[in-house]
Amino acid sequence: MSQALRVELMTAGEVLRGGQDLGHILGPTPPALREGILLGLTRMGLLHNIAVLAGNDPPDGTDGKLREWVQAVDAEYGPDGALHFGIVVSGTPSGVFDLHLEDGLPARREQRVQFPQGEMLVVERYSGFTVR
Numbered sequence: 001m002s003q004a005l006r007v008e009l010m011t012a013g014e015v016l017r018g019g020q021d022l023g024h025i026l027g028p029t030p031p032a033l034r035e036g037i038l039l040g041l042t043r044m045g046l047l048h049n050i051a052v053l054a055g056n057d058p059p060d061g062t063d064g065k066l067r068e069w070v071q072a073v074d075a076e077y078g079p080d081g082a083l084h085f086g087i088v089v090s091g092t093p094s095g096v097f098d099l100h101l102e103d104g105l106p107a108r109r110e111q112r113v114q115f116p117q118g119e120m121l122v123v124e125r126y127s128g129f130t131v132r
Contacts, residue, residue, distance in 0.1 A: 007053040024056035036062035043070045105129040
């Protein structure tokens, strides 16, 4: 909404802190934090997790149930080298996305999400991506 936003998420062992102010989310580190962030990034997109953190909630799916909640379906590589998927949320087809890779890492993600009010187009560009 044309406003600067700073959200953070940190964990140091047992404690998770984050949100718009590191004190808004404060509690034990969820057991499936890494899985929830990785699957959330690829299935829901970075924008989704930023919106959740902006609401001072931890990322969705860190309880280990993301695979049940959001499924990627009909995955295929397109002639453009991108991965094309459909997304099913809580059993309802909810959109499609294209994940463009460079050197095997995400570079751009384009998603069309269906809502009762209409369709939303989200384009995410990743200028750097590090996997450790």
